[in-house]
Amino acid sequence: MSDPTPVFDDLREESEQLDLLVAELPEERWTLATPAPRWTLAHQIAHLHWTDRAALLAVTDEDGFGEILRTALASPGSFVDEAADEGARLRPAALLARWREGRAALDRALRGAPDGSRFPWFGPPMSAASMATGRLMETWAHGQDVADALGVVRTPTDRLRHVVHIGVRARDFAFAARGLPVPAEEFRVEVTAPSGRTWAYGPPDAAQRVTGPALDLCLLVTQRAHRADLALCAEGPDADRWLDVAQAFAGPPGPGRPPRHTAPGRHPDEGVTP
Template sequence: MIDYGLDLSAVPRDHALPDLVAEGDELDALVSAAPDWSRPTPAAGWTIAHQIAHLAAADANVLTAIRTPGAFDPEPKDADADAAAGAAGPRSALLDRWRTGRAELAAALRDVPLDHAFPWFGSQATAVLMVPLRLMETWAHGQDVFDALGVAHRPTGRLRHVAALGVAGLGLSFYAAQSPMPAEEVRVELTGPGGELWTWGPEAAAQRVRGSALDFCLRVTHRRSRAETGLTAVGGDADKWLDIARVFL
C-alpha cells in the first residue's frame, strides 16, 4: 500500500468522488471551448492536447488496475511518449476518449470496495487514496491548461483534497531530496478559498507552514516555485520542506 502517512478516509468517498467529477468537468468545459489544442503549456514540450492525452492515459491505467489487475504493468510509463502518442490523433477522438474514460473511472471508483487494494506503480492503492490522487492530477494538469490559455483558475473547496495529499507528502518530499526526515511534526495552516482555515498537525508544533491553500497546492504540485507563492515557514524543517515539497515522485 502507498503510505502517505495521513488518514485520507476522513473525507468520505461520497464527498470526494463528486469533487473529482467536478474537477474533470471544469477542465472539460475549458478545453472544449479552446480553439487551438496545439498551444504550448508551461510543461516543456507539452501542448494542451498533450495534457489531455496524459490525463486520459492515466485514467485508463487506473481502470486497468481495478478491473484487470493481472494485466496492469507496474513499470513506470514514459509520460512524454504516451502524451505525444495521444496528442497526435484527432482532437475529437481524444476528447471522446478522455470523457469516456473519466466516466468509467468514476463508476469504478464508486463501486470498488473501500478496502480493496489494487496494483499501482511501485505499490498498491485503494479508492480512498486514488480518488484524491486523480483529483490532484486533474487539477494540476488543468492548471497548466489554464495558464496556457491565460485564464484565471478559480480556487474551490476541492483544493482541500490536493492540500491533504501535499501535507501527507512531507515524507515523500524529504525522501526524494535524500534529506533526513524531520525530527518534529509540522503544523500546516492554510486559508481556503472561502477564508476558512484548514489545519493539519499539532497545534503546539514549533515547525509551521502558513499561507493560502492555493499557493500550497501550486507549490506541492510544482506549478509554482516557492518564490512565486506567499507561503511562510517557521523552523528549519518547515523551511526546508517548502523548498523541496512535492506530492509525486
Template structure:
C-alpha cells in the first residue's frame, strides 16, 4: 500500500519537529492539550489500531470501557510517560508492519464500522497530519503541503453523510462534487462531474477544514448548492462527536 509509505513519511516529519524539543509542555490550539498530549494521542491510537489488527476479540472487549472521556484520559496519561517518543515510534512501526500483512479484502474491527487495512492506514495518516498541524501551530512552524494530503482529502470528501449524521441531521441524497487544486499541480476530484452541489478550493485549505484545524472563513474553499453549503460548516474527517473547530482569525 502506497499509503503505508506516506504514513511513515508523515510520521517522520512530525518526529523531526518534536524530537529536538526540550519542552513538550507547550500548549497547542487544542484546549488543554500540550505537544506531549498530541503525541500521546497518536501513540494511543496506533496501539489501539495494532490491537484491532492482532487481537480483534480483545479490542472488541475493550469497547465496553470506552466513553467520550477515554481519549482525553489516555492523552493525559501518555503525556506523562518519560519514554513517550520511543513509545510512539515503536507503536507506529509495529502498526505499519502489521497492516502490511493484513490479507486483501479483510475488514478490521474499529470504534465505528469495520474497515480495510488501507482505510485504517489512511485514517492514521489523516490523524497524524492533523495533530501534527496542532504541533506545528504551537511551534510557529509553517509546513509545506505535499501530495500526501490526497489521503486526508479523500476521507474528507467521502464523509459527507457521516458529518450530517453526527450532527443529528438527515444525510443528503444529492451527491457532492469535490474539486481541489493539488499542491504539486493538477486537480483532485471526487463525486459525479455533473453534480449540482460542488466544493472547490485548495487541497490544503480543504484538509484544514475537514480536520477542523482552521475556521472556514479563513480558508480558500467555496461551496455551491444547498447540500455543499450546509456541509462545509459541519464537515469532519475524524470519527466521534462533532468537534469544536477553531475560532476565526
C-alpha cells in the first residue's frame, strides 16, 4: 500500500489556500453571490464545513454518519442546500472558525486511520486516501467558485493531479449517470500539469484520446467551466462525448456552466447538460 501522506498534505494545503482568500474579508463580502445559483461565499464555506464534518463522522463514528446518510436519502434534492443555508446563517467569524476546526479534526482522523481501513460514504466505501482525494477535489472546486466571485485568478499547482485522477476514474459513472452507454474501450488521457509534466492515463495506443491542460480538465470535470471555453481536444466520438458529460463528483449530473465564449464550429448550447 502506498503512503497516503502526500494526499493528506495536499488537502491541507489546498484548504489553507482557500482560507487565505476569505480570512480577511469584511462581513458584508461573505454575502457576495458566487456562480452557483443562490449560493454566496458563506454558502460555499458552509458546504465545505458540512461535508468535512460528514467525512469526519464516516471515519470516526459510523452510526453518526448513518444518520446523515438517512437524512440525505430522505431529501435527495434539498439536503445539500439546506445544510449550506444553515451554515451560511452563522456570523462569518463563527463559520470560519468551525470550518477550520472541522478540517483540522478530519486531517487528524485520516492520518490516524489504520492501514487498509474503508469508510462509508454517499457512494461506495472509501479508503482514507480516497476520502482525502475527494475532499481535495471538492475544496478546489468550491474554492474556484469563491475565486470567481472575488475576481481572483488562482495560480494552479500540481495538487490538481488528484482532481484529474478522480475525473478520469469517474468516466464510466459520468456516462451511466446520464443513461448513456458506457464506452467499451479505454481512452488515452494526456494532460499537461502546471509544472510542465505530463500526466497520462490509459493505453498509449488507444484509438480515442483526450489532451490539453490539466487545469482545463479539472475545470471541466468539476463543471466549473464549459468545454467551449477550454483548450481540450478529443479524438474519437466517445472521447468527444465524454467532454460533454464528464463529472468528478457523485450524484446526479449538474447543469454545468454556460459558455463565456463559443469555440469555432460549436453551437453555444452544445455540451450543456439538459
